Amino acid sequence: MEKPREWLREKSIAKKVLSQANVIFEVVDARIPQETRNKVVEQLAKERNKKLYIILNKADLVPKDFVEKAKKQISQExxxxxxxxxxxxxxxxxEKVIKExxxxxxxxxxxxxxxPNVGKSSLINTLKKKKVATTSPKPGMTRGEKLIRLDKNVYLIDTPGIITLEFQEDLALKGxxxxxxxxxxxxxxxxxxxxxxxxRPQALREAYGIEPDEDPLKTLxxxxxxxxxxxxxxxxxxxxTAKKVLWDWIKGHIKAFWL
Structure with missing residues (x-):
């Protein structure tokens, strides 16, 4: 199984950004917050003594009580x-955090x-109040890092999705x-x-109107x-069918979530 060759390049992007930034906003997918945390990025931030915040994006795709539970869990770290x-x-x-x-x-x-595809560009555009970063449901749309001025002395560093050491299959499961x-x-x-x-098997009932079988292949x-x-x-x-299901997950059509 091929590990993405880009990981060395991406680790160097992460290191470069971490050396330039005073603070890190790590954006995760609120549907699978623990799985979309990047331990390499967190470790590099810790080693360099950088303040790190975890942003649970796509919170509109999960119930309020679920995202609160996830926040509580992550807030311990x-x-x-x-x-x-x-x-x-x-x-x-x-905005209050940035002001502080x-x-x-x-x-x-x-x-x-x-x-890729956790919504970094959407976050940047929301803070900038205009479109400065490319957004797309296609993972990997941002190319190269960019410095974006937010205020007279506040800058955001937009980066391509940081993959680091993983198999394509694992990445596909993360969307x-x-x-x-x-x-x-x-x-x-x-x-x-x-x-x-x-x-959450009912997510498949809701998305496709089928009765899921306990065998994943039969369900597919x-x-x-x-x-x-x-x-x-x-x-x-x-x-x-497999590609359609994976695209539906990327686009938020399958309402599943877990910690």
Whole structure:
């Protein structure tokens, strides 16, 4: 299994940003907050004595009690802020944090780091109050780091998604890898459905109107039948179904979440 070759480049991006920034905003996906935390980034921040905040983005995709529980859990290690660029949740709290930080130093640079597709660009655009960063449901749309001026002495460092050491399959489960680029989309969708069956099977009922089977592969077949994705000869096109399920997860159509 191929580990992304980019990880060395990305680790060097992380190191570069961490050397330039006074503060780190690590953006995570509120649906799977613990899984989208990047331990390499956190470790590098700790070693360099940088203040780190964890931003639970996409909070509009999960119930309030779930995100509060996640925040409480993460707050034992780092200050956490619940945020949704889409629904304007947490913007005032974030602005207050930035204001407080700006009092501490003459120039403050905030490094915005996180996996592809956790919503770093949306966060930046919300704070800047205009579109300065590219947003797209496609993971990996930001290329190269950019310095964005927020206030007269406050800057944000926008970065491409930091992947570090992981397999493509793991990244796809985090919603951080384009399904079309996967060699084995069915295998990944199988693992993903397995997780949903474990944590919130009703998410599949809601998204596809099917009764999930305890066998992830049978569940995938049921989704393919429901969507009428067929190969010539009439069988279910599992490949196409798997990619569709993974895209639906990336786009927030499957309402699943877990800690």
């Amino acid at each position: 780092y200050p956490a802020i619940v945020f949704s660029a889409h629904k304007n949740i947490g913007k005032k709290e974030l 930080l700006a009092k501490e130093k003459k120039i403050i640079k905030i490094g915005v780091l996180g996996y 951080s890898w384009i399904p079309e680029k996967l060699e084995q989309p069915v295998e990944v969708a199988y693992k993903f459905i397995e997780k949903i069956l474990q944590h 077949e049921k989704i393919g039948e429901k969507l009428n994705y067929r190969v010539s000869g009439g069988g279910v096109d599992l490949d196409r």
